[in-house]
Amino acid sequence: xxxxxxxxxxxxxxxxxxxxxxxxxxxxxxxxxxxxxxxxxxxxxxxxxxxxxxxxxxxxxxxxxxxxxxxxxxxxxxxxxxxxxxxxxxxxxxxxxxxxxxxxxxxxxxxxxxxxxxxxxxxxxxxxxxxxxxxxxxxxxxxxxxxxxxxxxxxxxxxxxxxxxxxxxxxxxxxxxxxxxxxxxxxxxxxxxxxxxxxxxxxxxxxxxxxxxxxxxxxxxxxxxxxxxxxxxxxxxxxxxxxxxxxxxxxxxxxxxxxxxxxxxxxxxxxxxxxxxxxxxxxxxxxxxxxxxxxxxxxxxxxxxxxxxxxxxxxxxxxxxxxxxxxxxxxxxxxxxxxxxxxxxxxxxxxxxxxxxxxxxxxxxxxxxxxxxxxxxxxxxxxxxxxxxxxxxxxxxxxxxxxxxxxxxxxxxxxxxxxxxxxxxxxxxxxxxxxxxxxxxxxxxxxxxxxxxxxxxxxxxxxxx
Numbered sequence: 295x296x297x298x299x300x301x302x303x304x305x306x307x308x309x310x311x312x313x314x315x316x317x318x319x320x321x322x323x324x325x326x327x328x329x330x331x332x333x334x335x336x337x338x339x340x341x342x343x344x345x346x347x348x349x350x351x352x353x354x355x356x357x358x359x360x361x362x363x364x365x366x367x368x369x370x371x372x373x374x375x376x377x378x379x380x381x382x383x384x385x386x387x388x389x390x391x392x393x394x395x396x397x398x399x400x401x402x403x404x405x406x407x408x409x410x411x412x413x414x415x416x417x418x419x420x421x422x423x424x425x426x427x428x429x430x431x432x433x434x435x436x437x438x439x440x441x442x443x444x445x446x447x448x449x450x451x452x453x454x455x456x457x458x459x460x461x462x463x464x465x466x467x468x469x470x471x472x473x474x475x476x477x478x479x480x481x482x483x484x485x486x487x488x489x490x491x492x493x494x495x496x497x498x499x500x501x502x503x504x505x506x507x508x509x510x511x512x513x514x515x516x517x518x519x520x521x522x523x524x525x526x527x528x529x530x531x532x533x534x535x536x537x538x539x540x541x542x543x544x545x546x547x548x549x550x551x552x553x554x555x556x557x558x559x560x561x562x563x564x565x566x567x568x569x570x571x572x573x574x575x576x577x578x579x580x581x582x583x584x585x586x587x588x589x590x591x592x593x594x595x596x597x598x599x600x601x602x603x604x605x606x607x608x609x610x611x612x613x614x615x616x617x618x619x620x621x622x623x624x625x626x627x628x629x630x631x632x633x634x635x636x637x638x639x640x641x642x643x644x645x646x647x648x649x650x651x652x653x654x655x656x657x658x659x660x661x662x663x664x665x666x667x668x669x670x671x672x673x674x675x676x677x678x679x680x681x682x683x684x685x686x687x688x689x690x691x692x693x694x695x696x697x698x699x700x701x702x703x704x705x706x707x708x709x710x711x712x713x714x715x716x717x718x719x720x721x722x723x724x725x726x727x728x729x730x731x732x733x734x735x736x737x738x739x740x741x742x743x744x745x746x747x748x749x750x751x752x753x754x755x756x757x758x759x
Contacts, residue, residue, distance in 0.1 A: 430489060466498055
C-alpha cells in the first residue's frame, strides 16, 4: 500500500557550479601529479635520463613514485561518466597499491630490507636504497584504500572509508606542521629525511583530490553541498585549516626574530586569533541570516505577482494587527476581487489574464505604503492590510479609486483594469482577529458586486472599474 506522506526532498544535493569548478581544478592537478610521478619513475628506471634531470627529481624514491602513479591512475579511471570496465580497472590499480603498501609497512615494522626495495631501481649509492619511509607507506595505504572504495555508500563500509579519509587529512596536516616549523630543514634535505619536499607536495595534492572526490559520496558531501550548510562549510574550512598555522608561525617569528618573550607572543597571537575568529563568526552569521531571509521570502511570495501569498500575508498581517492593537491605532483591511477574470482568460487567453493580475498587483504596490501588507490570497483575490493613520493616507478606498482612474486613463491601454473592493476597519480598542476582518471585508466586497449587478438608487456601490 502506497504511503500518503509526501516524499522528502534530499538535503545533500551538490552545488553544480562548485562541482564544475572543482572538476576543472581536479583535472589540472591530477595531470601534474601523474606527470611528475611518471618523470620521477622514469628518471630512476632510465639512468641517462636521471643524469640529465636535476638532482631533486630523484629525491622521491622510485617505489614512492610508482605507488603515487598507481593512485593517480586509479583516481583518473574512477571519474564520473567512466565506463564500468574503467571503474573496475581503477579498483584493481588501487588494490595493487594496497598490497604493495602493506608489504612495505610490514617490512618497516619488522625492521628488514628485502630485495623488493630495489626491484625498480638499484639506488645503491643511497644509505637507504629504495626504502620507502613508514610515513609514505601509511599515507599511500590509506589513499589506496579510499580509492578502492571511493563510491561506496553502504552505511558501515562508508563510515570506515570516511574515517580513513579523515585520517589522510590528519596525516597531511601533521606533515604540513613538520615543514611549516622546520623551514631550515626543508632546504637542507638529505637522503635520511623521511619525506622529501617533492613527495610531500605530491601527496598533499593527491590527498586534496581524493578528499574532494570522496565528498561526492560520503560524509564530506557537505563540502560541495548547495545548501546553507555547504556554503558555510566552504567559507569556514579554509580559515579553520590555515589560521592556526599562520598564528603559530607569527608567534614563532615574534619569539625568534623580534625578541618577544614566549608568554607575550602567546598572549598576543591568541588574542588576535580570538578576535579574528569572532569577526568571522559574525560575518558568517550575517550571511546565514541573509540566506534564511531569502528562503523565507521565496516561501512567502506568490510566483506570478511577487506579492505575498496567503501564508505570507497571514504571517505579516497578523503581526501588523497585533502591533496596531498594542499601539492603540486603528487598522484596515481591503479586499480586492478582479472582475470577470475567467471571461478574460476564455476570450483572450491565460497570458492576458496573467498580465491583468500582474498589473493589478503593481497598481496596489504603487498605491499603498511599504508598511502596508499586500498579498494575493486567491486566483483573482488581493488583500491589503495596514494601520489606518490620520493623514493623507487615511482613506484607502479613495486612494485606490484615484489610482485606478489614473491607470485606466493612460493612453494605449488595451484592457482596462476592473475590480470590486470590500473594506473594513478595526478601531483602536477592538479585539478583532485578522480572520474576522477578512470575513467582513469579503462580505462587503460581495455586497458591492451584487449592488453592481442589481443597482438601486439608494444603494452604495463599492465597485471600482
